Amino acid sequence: MTSDQTPLLSVRDLKVSFTLDEGLVRAVDGTSFDVMPGQVLGVVGESGCGKSVTMRAILQLVERPGRITGGEIRFRRRDGGEPVDLARLSPRGAEMRDIRGGEIALIPQEPMAAFSPVHTVGDQIVEAIQLHSHRWEAGGRKLSRRDARDITVGLFRDVGISMPEQRVDAFSWQLSGGLRQRAMIAMALSCKPSLLIADEPTTAIDVTTQAQVLALLRDLQAKYNTAIIFITHDLGVIAQMASYVVVMYLGRVMEEGPVDEIFHAPKHPYTKALLRSIPSLYGETRVALPVISGALPHPFNRPPGCPFHPRCPDVMERCSAAVPSLQPVAPNQLASCFLYHDQADAG
Amino acid sequence: MSAPPAMSEPLLDVRGLQKFFPITKGFLQRTVGHVRAVDGVDFTVNEGETLGLVGESGCGKTTASRCILRAVDPTGGEILYRTRAGKVVDLATLSSSELLPLRTEIQMIFQDPFGSLNPRMTLLDNVGEPLLVNGIGNRRERTDRVAELLRLVGLRPEFMHRFPHAFSGGQRQRIAIARALATNPRLVVADEPVSALDVSIQAQVLNLLLELQSRLKLTFLFVAHDLSVVRHISDRIAVMYVGQLVELAPTAEIFGQPQHPYTAALMRAVPVADPRVRTADGILGGEVPSPAAPPSGCYFHPRCRHAVARCRVEAPELREIAPGHFTRCHLAGEVTF
Ligand SMILES: Nc1ncnc2c1ncn2[C@@H]1O[C@H](COP(=O)(O)OP(=O)(O)OP(=O)(O)O)[C@@H](O)[C@H]1O
Ligand SMILES: Nc1ncnc2c1ncn2[C@@H]1O[C@H](COP(=O)(O)OP(=O)(O)OP(=O)(O)O)[C@@H](O)[C@H]1O
Ligand code: SF4
Numbered sequence: 001m002t003s004d005q006t007p008l009l010s011v012r013d014l015k016v017s018f019t020l021d022e023g024l025v026r027a028v029d030g031t032s033f034d035v036m037p038g039q040v041l042g043v044v045g046e047s048g049c050g051k052s053v054t055m056r057a058i059l060q061l062v063e064r065p066g067r068i069t070g071g072e073i074r075f076r077r078r079d080g081g082e083p084v085d086l087a088r089l090s091p092r093g094a095e096m097r098d099i100r101g102g103e104i105a106l107i108p109q110e111p112m113a114a115f116s117p118v119h120t121v122g123d124q125i126v127e128a129i130q131l132h133s134h135r136w137e138a139g140g141r142k143l144s145r146r147d148a149r150d151i152t153v154g155l156f157r158d159v160g161i162s163m164p165e166q167r168v169d170a171f172s173w174q175l176s177g178g179l180r181q182r183a184m185i186a187m188a189l190s191c192k193p194s195l196l197i198a199d200e201p202t203t204a205i206d207v208t209t210q211a212q213v214l215a216l217l218r219d220l221q222a223k224y225n226t227a228i229i230f231i232t233h234d235l236g237v238i239a240q241m242a243s244y245v246v247v248m249y250l251g252r253v254m255e256e257g258p259v260d261e262i263f264h265a266p267k268h269p270y271t272k273a274l275l276r277s278i279p280s281l282y283g284e285t286r287v288a289l290p291v292i293s294g295a296l297p298h299p300f301n302r303p304p305g306c307p308f309h310p311r312c313p314d315v316m317e318r319c320s321a322a323v324p325s326l327q328p329v330a331p332n333q334l335a336s337c338f339l340y341h342d343q344a345d346a347g
Numbered sequence: 348m349s350a351p352p353a354m355s356e357p358l359l360d361v362r363g364l365q366k367f368f369p370i371t372k373g374f375l376q377r378t379v380g381h382v383r384a385v386d387g388v389d390f391t392v393n394e395g396e397t398l399g400l401v402g403e404s405g406c407g408k409t410t411a412s413r414c415i416l417r418a419v420d421p422t423g424g425e426i427l428y429r430t431r432a433g434k435v436v437d438l439a440t441l442s443s444s445e446l447l448p449l450r451t452e453i454q455m456i457f458q459d460p461f462g463s464l465n466p467r468m469t470l471l472d473n474v475g476e477p478l479l480v481n482g483i484g485n486r487r488e489r490t491d492r493v494a495e496l497l498r499l500v501g502l503r504p505e506f507m508h509r510f511p512h513a514f515s516g517g518q519r520q521r522i523a524i525a526r527a528l529a530t531n532p533r534l535v536v537a538d539e540p541v542s543a544l545d546v547s548i549q550a551q552v553l554n555l556l557l558e559l560q561s562r563l564k565l566t567f568l569f570v571a572h573d574l575s576v577v578r579h580i581s582d583r584i585a586v587m588y589v590g591q592l593v594e595l596a597p598t599a600e601i602f603g604q605p606q607h608p609y610t611a612a613l614m615r616a617v618p619v620a621d622p623r624v625r626t627a628d629g630i631l632g633g634e635v636p637s638p639a640a641p642p643s644g645c646y647f648h649p650r651c652r653h654a655v656a657r658c659r660v661e662a663p664e665l666r667e668i669a670p671g672h673f674t675r676c677h678l679a680g681e682v683t684f
């Protein structure tokens with residue numbers, strides 16, 4: 001947000017809610033952040049804080065009864081020109097379809113859901129490449145199946161799948177967790193995206209496989225200079241992958257800044273508490289860990305004022321009365337907390 | 348919090364444990380092979396200590412735990428357990444009627460607090476069930492005991508008439524812990540008890556387990572795949588790979604000087620929660636082999652960067668390389684991993 005570059009993606013005051021019989025779930029409640037070209041942005045937050053819904057909103061994939069109720073999602077398209085507000089595009093319209101999968105690709109949280117079980121992974125990627133032929137062929141000529149298949153084999157090789165010529169003919173359920181994850185990354189790269197959204201891409205896999213996939217994503221990022229939004233609740237993964245970090249809680253950004261500041265000079269009480277509560281590989285063992293008291297509130301029962309106030313060790317009187325807005329608190333760092341400023345949100 | 352207990356006779360002594368599952372094929376369910384889910388697990392657990400059991404998905408942690416609880420019958424090996432009465436019995440071979448009186452002494456906590464609690468029963472019935480099943484106390488006494496247990500895990504006794512769905516994930520795990528403690532067990536086998544919890548809640552549950560252990564003199568077998576969590580809670584750590592125990596040592600020692608290449612690789616793979624510390628090079632390549640068709644010789648040889656010709660043909664035995672430090676590697680002691 002502080003760089004003089006222009007952002008590739010700029011999310012401003014995004015709101016997404018689900019209207020259920022039991023009440024209104026404000027899953028995303030005024031989230032703002034920027035993604036710079038080629039940057040790895042880490043989004044961290046506990047279960048249910050709205051990470052996945054935010055990403056689905058960017059792709060206009062929020063399912064009913066959910067809908068985007070406010071804010072802007074400005075995206076700079078590859079052809080130059082003024083940024084488009086994705087929040088205003090029709091979810092099924094031609095432009096959104098072209099951007100989705102064409103310029104912004106998603107590695108979804110559920111690995112099994114990403115591939116159809118009745119077609120081979122290769123066929124599914126070949127189809128995606130043919131659909132976005134103009135990204136591979138100047139002049140917009142549609143690629144032949146054969147050419148698309150060659151590209152797919154190359155992508156499989158790029159993501160470190162051994163015997164790629166054979167593996168493209170496998171069904172997703174025949175691949176191990178690690179290979180399926182790699183195939184999914186190949187699928188995401190098949191349209192040469194300028195923005196890759198990886199929603200907990202390593203949560204379901206083992207630590208040694210995770211290390212392989214993280215190294216792979218780092219290499220691909222360096223090679224293609226793709227911007228990546230990397231979502232996880234694992235602070236270790238964030239520390240190793242991201243250059244800039246957004247910390248979310250109950251649908252709002254609590255703090256954001258460069259990775260080193262977030263880990264070594266956190267400002268927001270939630271960020272500080274979160275960092276203290278994880279057991280480290282170096283700390284003293286078998287002692288009580290500092291805890292964040294209380295539990296995450298139920299989505300129907302959002303606390304008034306600062307969403308963190310019922311659990312905050314530094315809570316003050318006004319914290320339950322007004323919602324702190326996201327403001328600069330240090331060079332390069334922003335936080336939503338009245339300890340640092342007195343700017344409240346209007347809504 | 349508590350010093351590792353002095354070497355006494357172990358509470359649990361597992362020797363050469365094996366559990367094979369048949370692979371069947373066709374209409375006649377012909378057995379065409381075996382999944383060697385657990386194939387050579389040896390460890391002891393001393394009274395009052397926590398032994399951490401780690402390893403990647405499918406290495407047999409849950410199966411080994413289920414053997415100890417006799418939720419499945421082991422294929423081979425011994426599970427020697429010292430009862431409250433001081434008698435050593437082999438849990439692997441006891442009949443179900445002989446096991447019955449021991450059911451109160453050994454309890455389990457599962458990863459998924461949703462699955463282990465009955466959604467149609469109140470907390471009173473969920474937490475009190477082990478008492479009912481083992482015929483302990485009348486309704487009045489059970490109610491008092493449940494109130495006491497809820498207080499013990501930091502929940503209000505008034506909650507006992509509510510149903511599990513009214514509680515958060517962390518609270519449900521507390522309920523499951525209360526239930527496991529109902530019969531005053533000596534040994535608690537916890538299979539990934541914090542893996543499904545958010546980080547802020549995970550710390551609460553880990554603290555609770557440590558506190559209960561020192562208060563009630565509990566012995567834990569703590570199964571997990573998160574090395575930071577296991578390191579935090581365990582006195583000693585056992586590492587499994589493809590059904591076998593490959594290393595066992597006191598926590599500080601196994602982290603300081605791992606004596607098995609797999610343990611060393613596992614530790615290097617953990618992403619460190621500090622951007623100034625870059626996770627080390629030497630990422631382990633390849634994939635975990637299937638326990639239905641493990642490699643020849645040392646099961647780790649296809650991925651081991653130290654492997655020598657001998658490793659492909661000769662299976663290493665688990666051996667004690669330093670007092671209390673066991674490893675299953677031909678080169679341990681000669682090479683630093
Ligand atoms: N289809 C839906 N219907 C109703 N509520 C929903 C739906 N999808 C998400 N929500 C709610 O929106 C909130 C945010 O959910 P989201 O999936 O974005 O969380 P998350 O941060 O990705 O969590 P996790 O780490 O568990 O993936 C949650 O309270 C969730 O219950
Ligand atoms: N009932 C069963 N029938 C056949 N195979 C089984 C059965 N239970 C487990 N297995 C197999 O035994 C092996 C060990 O499984 P187990 O569940 O013990 O592993 P784990 O270490 O607990 O893994 P995770 O970390 O995923 O929980 C796996 O290959 C598994 O597929
Ligand atoms: S605004 Fe108040 S309650 Fe919220 S984090 Fe800051 S001090 Fe805590």
Ligand code: SF4
Nearest residue numbers: 645648651658676677
């Ligand atoms: S026995 Fe050989 S292959 Fe196995 S871990 Fe030791 S060095 Fe590696």
Ligand SMILES: [Mg+2]
Nearest residue numbers: 051052053109
């Ligand atoms: Mg999610």
Ligand SMILES: [Mg+2]
Nearest residue numbers: 408409410538
């Ligand atoms: Mg398991």
